Amino acid sequence: MLQQTQVATVIDYYNRWMQKWPTLQALAQASLEEVNELWAGLGYYSRGKRLQEAARKVVSELDGRMPRTAEDLQKLLPGVGRYTAGAIASISYGQATGVVDGNVIRVLCRLRCIGADSSSPAVTDRLWDMANALVDRSRPGDFNQALMELGATVCVPKAPLCGECPVKQHCQARRRVEKELAFASRKLFGKPNPVPDVEDCGVGGCPLCPPAEEPWDSSLGVTNFPRKAAKKQPRTARTATCVLERRGCHGALEYLIVQRPSSGLLAGLWEFPSLPLAQGLREEKQREMLADHLGWPVTAGALRLLGEVVHVFSHIHQTYVVYSLPLDEDVTLDPALSPSRWVTEEEFHASAVSTAMKKVLKAREKQRGEDSSPGKGSKRKRGAKPQGASSTHPKTQLSLRTFLRAPTVP
Ligand code: SF4
DSSP, X not given: OOTTSOHHHHHHHHHHHHHHOOSHHHHHTOOHHHHHHHHTTSOOTHHHHHHHHHHHHHHHHSTTOOOOSHHHHHHHSTTOOHHHHHHHHHHHHOOOOOOOOHHHXXXXXXXXXXXXXXXXXXXXXXXXXXXXXXXXXXXXXXXXXXHHHHHHHXXXXXXXXXXXXXXXXXXXXXXHHHHHHHHHHHHHTTOOOOOOOGGGOOOSOOTXXXXXXXXXXXXXXXXXOSBOOOOOOOEEEEEEEEEEEEEOTTSOEEEEXXXXXXXXXXXXXXXXXXXEEOTTOOHHHHHHHHHHXXXXXXXXXXXXXXXXXXXXXXSEEEEEEEEEEEOOSOEEOOTTSSOEEEEEHHHHHHSSBOHHHHHHHHHHHHHHHHHHSTTSSOOOOTTSOOSSTTTTOTTOOEEXXXXXXXXXXX
Protein backbone atom coordinates (compact mmCIF):
# COMPACT_ATOMS: atom_id res chain seq x y z
CA MET A 1 0.00 0.00 0.00
CA LEU A 2 2.87 2.35 0.75
CA GLN A 3 4.35 2.12 -2.72
CA GLN A 4 3.68 5.50 -4.36
CA THR A 5 1.31 6.44 -1.50
CA GLN A 6 1.83 8.43 1.68
CA VAL A 7 1.53 6.89 5.14
CA ALA A 8 -1.27 9.26 6.20
CA THR A 9 -3.43 8.09 3.29
CA VAL A 10 -2.64 4.43 3.85
CA ILE A 11 -3.37 4.08 7.60
CA ASP A 12 -7.15 3.79 7.31
CA TYR A 13 -6.93 1.39 4.37
CA TYR A 14 -4.35 -0.73 6.16
CA ASN A 15 -6.44 -1.01 9.33
CA ARG A 16 -9.57 -1.97 7.43
CA TRP A 17 -7.59 -4.48 5.33
CA MET A 18 -6.04 -6.18 8.37
CA GLN A 19 -9.38 -6.29 10.13
CA LYS A 20 -11.01 -7.97 7.17
CA TRP A 21 -8.15 -10.31 6.21
CA PRO A 22 -5.90 -10.82 9.24
CA THR A 23 -4.18 -13.89 7.75
CA LEU A 24 -2.87 -15.03 4.38
CA GLN A 25 -5.48 -17.79 4.43
CA ALA A 26 -8.29 -15.25 4.84
CA LEU A 27 -6.90 -13.07 2.05
CA ALA A 28 -6.51 -16.08 -0.25
CA GLN A 29 -10.26 -16.67 0.01
CA ALA A 30 -11.21 -13.08 -0.88
CA SER A 31 -12.55 -12.23 -4.32
CA LEU A 32 -11.07 -9.57 -6.58
CA GLU A 33 -14.36 -7.71 -6.15
CA GLU A 34 -13.90 -7.51 -2.37
CA VAL A 35 -10.27 -6.48 -2.76
CA ASN A 36 -11.18 -3.72 -5.22
CA GLU A 37 -13.97 -2.49 -2.94
CA LEU A 38 -11.59 -2.08 -0.04
CA TRP A 39 -8.89 -0.61 -2.25
CA ALA A 40 -11.25 1.89 -3.95
CA GLY A 41 -9.71 5.38 -3.84
CA LEU A 42 -6.16 4.22 -3.06
CA GLY A 43 -5.12 4.06 -6.73
CA TYR A 44 -2.66 1.73 -8.47
CA TYR A 45 -5.23 -1.05 -8.23
CA SER A 46 -2.91 -3.76 -9.53
CA ARG A 47 -1.18 -3.68 -6.13
CA GLY A 48 -4.26 -5.03 -4.34
CA LYS A 49 -4.90 -7.59 -7.05
CA ARG A 50 -1.33 -8.91 -6.89
CA LEU A 51 -1.34 -8.96 -3.10
CA GLN A 52 -4.36 -11.21 -3.19
CA GLU A 53 -2.83 -13.38 -5.94
CA ALA A 54 0.34 -13.73 -3.88
CA ALA A 55 -1.67 -14.85 -0.83
CA ARG A 56 -3.42 -17.46 -2.99
CA LYS A 57 -0.12 -18.72 -4.28
CA VAL A 58 1.36 -19.05 -0.79
CA VAL A 59 -1.70 -20.95 0.43
CA SER A 60 -2.28 -23.19 -2.57
CA GLU A 61 1.25 -23.81 -3.89
CA LEU A 62 3.65 -23.18 -1.02
CA ASP A 63 1.87 -25.02 1.79
CA GLY A 64 0.95 -21.75 3.46
CA ARG A 65 4.62 -20.87 4.08
CA MET A 66 5.95 -17.48 3.00
CA PRO A 67 9.29 -17.52 1.15
CA ARG A 68 11.90 -16.15 3.54
CA THR A 69 14.71 -14.78 1.41
CA ALA A 70 14.69 -11.77 -0.88
CA GLU A 71 15.58 -13.99 -3.85
CA ASP A 72 12.68 -16.41 -3.28
CA LEU A 73 10.18 -13.68 -2.47
CA GLN A 74 10.95 -11.92 -5.73
CA LYS A 75 11.02 -15.13 -7.73
CA LEU A 76 7.89 -16.77 -6.35
CA LEU A 77 5.38 -14.06 -5.51
CA PRO A 78 3.52 -11.89 -8.04
CA GLY A 79 3.88 -8.18 -7.46
CA VAL A 80 6.97 -8.52 -5.26
CA GLY A 81 9.87 -6.58 -6.77
CA ARG A 82 13.40 -6.08 -5.56
CA TYR A 83 12.54 -3.42 -2.98
CA THR A 84 9.54 -5.24 -1.46
CA ALA A 85 11.49 -8.50 -1.35
CA GLY A 86 14.41 -6.82 0.45
CA ALA A 87 12.10 -5.06 2.91
CA ILE A 88 10.16 -8.22 3.83
CA ALA A 89 13.27 -10.41 4.04
CA SER A 90 15.21 -8.00 6.23
CA ILE A 91 12.41 -6.67 8.44
CA SER A 92 10.37 -9.85 8.87
CA TYR A 93 12.97 -12.59 8.54
CA GLY A 94 16.25 -10.90 9.52
CA GLN A 95 18.06 -11.51 6.23
CA ALA A 96 21.07 -9.20 5.85
CA THR A 97 19.97 -7.67 2.59
CA GLY A 98 19.63 -4.02 1.62
CA VAL A 99 16.69 -1.99 0.36
CA VAL A 100 16.66 0.87 -2.13
CA ASP A 101 13.57 3.07 -2.27
CA GLY A 102 13.22 6.75 -3.16
CA ASN A 103 14.43 7.88 0.27
CA VAL A 104 17.45 5.59 0.20
CA ILE A 105 18.35 6.74 -3.32
CA ARG A 106 18.43 10.33 -2.10
CA VAL A 107 20.57 9.58 0.96
CA LEU A 108 23.09 7.39 -0.88
CA CYS A 109 23.41 9.72 -3.87
CA ARG A 110 24.20 12.58 -1.50
CA LEU A 111 26.55 10.53 0.66
CA ARG A 112 28.56 9.60 -2.42
CA CYS A 113 27.93 12.58 -4.73
CA ILE A 114 26.28 10.39 -7.35
CA GLY A 115 24.98 12.86 -9.92
CA ALA A 116 24.13 10.71 -12.94
CA ASP A 117 20.49 9.87 -13.66
CA SER A 118 19.45 7.93 -10.54
CA SER A 119 17.19 5.62 -12.55
CA SER A 120 19.95 4.57 -14.97
CA PRO A 121 21.06 0.91 -14.76
CA ALA A 122 24.62 1.88 -13.75
CA VAL A 123 23.43 4.02 -10.83
CA THR A 124 20.73 1.54 -9.80
CA ASP A 125 23.26 -1.31 -9.65
CA ARG A 126 25.69 0.84 -7.69
CA LEU A 127 23.03 1.86 -5.18
CA TRP A 128 21.99 -1.75 -4.58
CA ASP A 129 25.62 -2.76 -4.13
CA MET A 130 26.04 0.02 -1.59
CA ALA A 131 22.82 -0.86 0.26
CA ASN A 132 23.82 -4.53 0.46
CA ALA A 133 27.32 -3.65 1.64
CA LEU A 134 26.15 -1.14 4.25
CA VAL A 135 23.35 -3.13 5.87
CA ASP A 136 23.97 -4.11 9.46
CA ARG A 137 24.48 -7.87 9.66
CA SER A 138 22.95 -8.25 13.11
CA ARG A 139 19.95 -5.90 12.76
CA PRO A 140 19.24 -5.58 9.03
CA GLY A 141 15.55 -4.70 9.43
CA ASP A 142 16.26 -1.88 11.90
CA PHE A 143 19.12 -0.59 9.75
CA ASN A 144 17.01 -0.51 6.58
CA GLN A 145 14.12 1.23 8.32
CA ALA A 146 16.54 3.75 9.83
CA LEU A 147 18.04 4.50 6.41
CA MET A 148 14.59 5.02 4.88
CA GLU A 149 13.55 7.14 7.85
CA LEU A 150 16.69 9.26 7.53
CA GLY A 151 15.64 10.08 3.97
CA ALA A 152 12.04 10.74 4.98
CA THR A 153 12.76 13.04 7.92
CA VAL A 154 16.30 14.52 7.71
CA CYS A 155 17.76 14.11 4.24
CA VAL A 156 14.54 15.39 2.67
CA PRO A 157 14.28 16.50 -0.97
CA LYS A 158 14.18 20.30 -0.67
CA ALA A 159 15.72 21.53 2.60
CA PRO A 160 17.72 18.73 4.22
CA LEU A 161 18.65 19.19 7.87
CA CYS A 162 22.38 18.59 7.38
CA GLY A 163 23.30 20.16 10.73
CA GLU A 164 21.26 17.51 12.57
CA CYS A 165 22.21 14.60 10.34
CA PRO A 166 23.78 11.61 12.14
CA VAL A 167 25.92 10.72 9.11
CA LYS A 168 27.06 14.20 8.14
CA GLN A 169 30.75 13.39 8.74
CA HIS A 170 30.50 10.72 6.00
CA CYS A 171 28.63 12.87 3.49
CA GLN A 172 30.52 13.87 0.38
CA ALA A 173 27.82 16.25 -0.83
CA ARG A 174 28.09 18.19 2.41
CA ARG A 175 31.88 18.14 2.17
CA ARG A 176 31.62 19.55 -1.31
CA VAL A 177 29.42 22.41 -0.11
CA GLU A 178 31.93 23.18 2.66
CA LYS A 179 34.74 23.23 0.11
CA GLU A 180 32.80 25.57 -2.13
CA LEU A 181 32.32 27.94 0.80
CA ALA A 182 36.03 27.74 1.64
CA PHE A 183 36.94 28.49 -1.99
CA ALA A 184 34.58 31.44 -2.06
CA SER A 185 36.09 32.83 1.10
CA ARG A 186 39.68 32.43 -0.21
CA LYS A 187 38.65 34.19 -3.39
CA LEU A 188 37.22 37.02 -1.36
CA PHE A 189 40.56 37.52 0.32
CA GLY A 190 42.53 37.16 -2.94
CA LYS A 191 44.13 33.82 -2.04
CA PRO A 192 44.69 31.14 -4.75
CA ASN A 193 42.53 28.01 -4.56
CA PRO A 194 44.18 24.62 -4.05
CA VAL A 195 44.22 21.99 -6.79
CA PRO A 196 40.83 20.17 -6.83
CA ASP A 197 40.60 16.84 -5.01
CA VAL A 198 40.63 13.85 -7.36
CA GLU A 199 37.23 12.84 -5.86
CA ASP A 200 35.73 16.09 -7.16
CA CYS A 201 36.81 15.75 -10.75
CA GLY A 202 33.68 14.25 -12.34
CA VAL A 203 35.31 14.04 -15.74
CA GLY A 204 36.21 11.13 -17.97
CA GLY A 205 32.79 9.68 -18.73
CA CYS A 206 32.16 8.24 -15.26
CA PRO A 207 28.64 6.70 -15.28
CA LEU A 208 28.01 7.94 -11.71
CA CYS A 209 29.12 11.57 -11.98
CA PRO A 210 26.90 14.49 -13.01
CA PRO A 211 26.83 14.80 -16.82
CA ALA A 212 29.17 17.45 -18.24
CA GLU A 213 26.22 19.46 -19.58
CA GLU A 214 24.66 19.66 -16.09
CA PRO A 215 27.57 20.43 -13.77
CA TRP A 216 27.39 21.20 -10.05
CA ASP A 217 25.13 24.17 -9.34
CA SER A 218 26.42 26.08 -6.31
CA SER A 219 23.00 27.55 -5.56
CA LEU A 220 21.56 24.04 -4.98
CA GLY A 221 24.11 22.79 -2.45
CA VAL A 222 23.57 19.16 -1.44
CA THR A 223 20.29 19.09 -3.36
CA ASN A 224 22.38 18.81 -6.53
CA PHE A 225 21.87 15.12 -5.77
CA PRO A 226 20.13 12.96 -6.75
CA ARG A 227 19.32 13.76 -10.36
CA LYS A 228 16.58 12.22 -12.40
CA ALA A 229 15.94 12.07 -16.11
CA ALA A 230 13.11 14.37 -17.22
CA LYS A 231 9.79 12.74 -16.37
CA LYS A 232 7.89 11.28 -19.27
CA GLN A 233 4.71 13.24 -19.89
CA PRO A 234 1.55 11.17 -19.32
CA ARG A 235 -0.28 10.38 -22.54
CA THR A 236 -3.63 12.06 -23.03
CA ALA A 237 -6.85 10.12 -23.53
CA ARG A 238 -10.52 11.03 -23.93
CA THR A 239 -13.48 8.89 -22.96
CA ALA A 240 -17.20 9.53 -23.35
CA THR A 241 -19.10 8.37 -20.30
CA CYS A 242 -22.80 8.34 -19.56
CA VAL A 243 -24.52 8.61 -16.19
CA LEU A 244 -27.70 6.58 -16.69
CA GLU A 245 -30.17 7.04 -13.90
CA ARG A 246 -33.65 5.98 -12.90
CA ARG A 247 -35.94 5.98 -9.92
CA GLY A 248 -35.78 2.59 -8.17
CA CYS A 249 -38.79 0.81 -6.73
CA HIS A 250 -38.60 2.82 -3.48
CA GLY A 251 -38.21 6.10 -5.31
CA ALA A 252 -34.50 6.39 -4.64
CA LEU A 253 -32.29 7.48 -7.49
CA GLU A 254 -30.25 4.64 -8.99
CA TYR A 255 -27.32 4.57 -11.40
CA LEU A 256 -26.24 1.94 -13.87
CA ILE A 257 -22.65 0.76 -13.51
CA VAL A 258 -20.80 -1.86 -15.53
CA GLN A 259 -17.70 -3.84 -14.70
CA ARG A 260 -14.40 -3.40 -16.51
CA PRO A 261 -12.48 -6.41 -17.84
CA SER A 262 -10.48 -8.43 -15.31
CA SER A 263 -7.14 -7.34 -16.77
CA GLY A 264 -5.63 -4.04 -17.86
CA LEU A 265 -6.15 -0.57 -16.40
CA LEU A 266 -8.56 -0.49 -13.41
CA ALA A 267 -9.13 -4.23 -13.80
CA GLY A 268 -12.45 -5.44 -12.42
CA LEU A 269 -13.55 -1.99 -11.24
CA TRP A 270 -17.04 -0.63 -11.89
CA GLU A 271 -17.75 2.45 -13.95
CA PHE A 272 -20.47 4.34 -15.75
CA PRO A 273 -20.79 2.95 -19.28
CA SER A 274 -17.92 4.47 -21.22
CA LEU A 275 -16.46 4.63 -24.69
CA PRO A 276 -12.86 5.58 -25.54
CA LEU A 277 -12.73 8.45 -28.06
CA ALA A 278 -10.24 9.39 -30.73
CA GLN A 279 -8.63 12.80 -30.25
CA GLY A 280 -10.10 15.82 -32.02
CA LEU A 281 -13.68 14.59 -32.49
CA ARG A 282 -16.40 17.21 -32.68
CA GLU A 283 -18.95 17.17 -29.84
CA GLU A 284 -21.81 16.09 -32.11
CA LYS A 285 -19.76 13.17 -33.35
CA GLN A 286 -18.85 12.11 -29.79
CA ARG A 287 -22.50 12.24 -28.83
CA GLU A 288 -23.50 10.18 -31.87
CA MET A 289 -20.88 7.55 -31.14
CA LEU A 290 -21.96 7.28 -27.53
CA ALA A 291 -25.64 7.01 -28.49
CA ASP A 292 -24.69 4.33 -30.99
CA HIS A 293 -22.67 2.54 -28.34
CA LEU A 294 -25.70 2.55 -26.04
CA GLY A 295 -27.40 0.41 -28.61
CA TRP A 296 -31.04 1.20 -28.16
CA PRO A 297 -33.40 3.58 -29.92
CA VAL A 298 -32.20 6.78 -28.35
CA THR A 299 -31.30 9.75 -30.46
CA ALA A 300 -28.01 11.45 -29.81
CA GLY A 301 -30.04 14.50 -28.76
CA ALA A 302 -31.38 12.61 -25.72
CA LEU A 303 -27.94 12.66 -24.15
CA ARG A 304 -27.31 15.72 -22.12
CA LEU A 305 -23.74 17.02 -22.04
CA LEU A 306 -22.56 17.82 -18.50
CA GLY A 307 -19.03 18.89 -19.29
CA GLU A 308 -15.58 17.44 -18.86
CA VAL A 309 -14.00 15.78 -15.85
CA VAL A 310 -10.23 15.39 -15.80
CA HIS A 311 -8.40 12.72 -13.83
CA VAL A 312 -4.67 12.10 -13.93
CA PHE A 313 -3.64 8.48 -13.56
CA SER A 314 0.07 7.70 -13.13
CA HIS A 315 0.69 7.58 -16.86
CA ILE A 316 -2.54 8.87 -18.44
CA HIS A 317 -4.05 12.34 -18.47
CA GLN A 318 -7.64 11.22 -18.84
CA THR A 319 -10.53 13.50 -19.83
CA TYR A 320 -14.04 12.15 -19.37
CA VAL A 321 -16.67 13.83 -21.55
CA VAL A 322 -19.69 13.31 -19.33
CA TYR A 323 -23.28 12.91 -20.48
CA SER A 324 -26.40 12.07 -18.49
CA LEU A 325 -29.55 10.25 -19.44
CA PRO A 326 -32.55 9.80 -17.13
CA LEU A 327 -34.66 6.70 -17.85
CA ASP A 328 -38.06 5.54 -16.76
CA GLU A 329 -38.21 2.32 -18.73
CA ASP A 330 -37.37 -1.19 -17.64
CA VAL A 331 -33.96 -2.15 -18.88
CA THR A 332 -33.13 -5.68 -19.89
CA LEU A 333 -29.63 -6.61 -18.92
CA ASP A 334 -28.06 -9.51 -20.72
CA PRO A 335 -26.22 -11.59 -18.07
CA ALA A 336 -23.90 -13.03 -20.75
CA LEU A 337 -22.30 -9.62 -21.27
CA SER A 338 -20.16 -7.53 -18.92
CA PRO A 339 -21.70 -7.60 -15.45
CA SER A 340 -23.84 -4.58 -14.72
CA ARG A 341 -26.08 -3.42 -11.92
CA TRP A 342 -28.19 -0.56 -10.69
CA VAL A 343 -26.94 1.02 -7.49
CA THR A 344 -28.12 3.74 -5.16
CA GLU A 345 -25.71 6.55 -4.38
CA GLU A 346 -24.74 4.83 -1.14
CA GLU A 347 -24.13 1.55 -2.92
CA PHE A 348 -22.13 3.35 -5.59
CA HIS A 349 -19.71 4.71 -3.00
CA ALA A 350 -19.40 1.31 -1.31
CA SER A 351 -18.61 -0.36 -4.66
CA ALA A 352 -15.23 -0.85 -6.27
CA VAL A 353 -15.30 2.37 -8.27
CA SER A 354 -12.33 4.57 -9.06
CA THR A 355 -11.84 8.12 -7.82
CA ALA A 356 -12.36 9.26 -11.42
CA MET A 357 -15.89 7.81 -11.46
CA LYS A 358 -16.66 9.46 -8.12
CA LYS A 359 -15.70 12.76 -9.73
CA VAL A 360 -18.05 12.01 -12.63
CA LEU A 361 -20.94 11.36 -10.23
CA LYS A 362 -20.13 14.55 -8.39
CA ALA A 363 -20.38 16.47 -11.65
CA ARG A 364 -23.82 14.96 -12.26
CA GLU A 365 -24.98 15.84 -8.73
CA LYS A 366 -23.74 19.39 -9.19
CA GLN A 367 -25.71 19.68 -12.40
CA ARG A 368 -28.82 18.35 -10.68
CA GLY A 369 -28.38 20.89 -7.90
CA GLU A 370 -28.12 23.70 -10.43
CA ASP A 371 -31.20 22.46 -12.27
CA SER A 372 -33.30 22.48 -9.13
CA SER A 373 -32.14 25.83 -7.80
CA PRO A 374 -34.66 28.67 -8.31
CA GLY A 375 -34.38 30.45 -11.64
CA LYS A 376 -32.20 27.73 -13.19
CA GLY A 377 -34.59 25.74 -15.32
CA SER A 378 -37.47 23.63 -14.16
CA LYS A 379 -37.25 20.66 -11.87
CA ARG A 380 -38.61 17.51 -13.45
CA LYS A 381 -41.35 15.83 -11.46
CA ARG A 382 -40.76 12.25 -10.39
CA GLY A 383 -42.24 9.91 -12.94
CA ALA A 384 -42.42 12.53 -15.68
CA LYS A 385 -41.06 11.52 -19.07
CA PRO A 386 -37.33 12.14 -19.26
CA GLN A 387 -36.18 14.28 -22.11
CA GLY A 388 -35.73 12.26 -25.24
CA ALA A 389 -35.31 8.89 -23.55
CA SER A 390 -37.07 6.25 -25.62
CA SER A 391 -39.90 8.62 -26.39
CA THR A 392 -40.26 7.05 -29.82
CA HIS A 393 -40.52 3.50 -28.40
CA PRO A 394 -42.51 3.73 -25.20
CA LYS A 395 -43.28 0.00 -24.99
CA THR A 396 -39.83 -1.24 -26.00
CA GLN A 397 -37.68 -3.03 -23.44
CA LEU A 398 -34.30 -1.41 -23.72
CA SER A 399 -31.37 -3.60 -24.68
CA LEU A 400 -27.94 -2.80 -23.30
CA ARG A 401 -26.23 -5.45 -25.40
CA THR A 402 -23.97 -3.10 -27.29
CA PHE A 403 -23.60 -0.87 -24.31
CA LEU A 404 -22.29 -3.59 -22.09
CA ARG A 405 -19.65 -4.85 -24.45
CA ALA A 406 -16.35 -4.85 -22.58
CA PRO A 407 -14.83 -1.44 -23.28
CA THR A 408 -11.38 -1.31 -24.78
CA VAL A 409 -8.67 -0.15 -22.42
CA PRO A 410 -8.10 3.57 -22.82
FE1 SF4 B 1 21.71 14.24 3.59
FE2 SF4 B 1 22.85 16.45 4.59
FE3 SF4 B 1 22.98 14.12 5.90
FE4 SF4 B 1 24.35 14.47 3.68
S1 SF4 B 1 24.62 15.58 5.60
S2 SF4 B 1 23.16 12.69 4.22
S3 SF4 B 1 22.96 15.73 2.49
S4 SF4 B 1 21.12 15.33 5.47
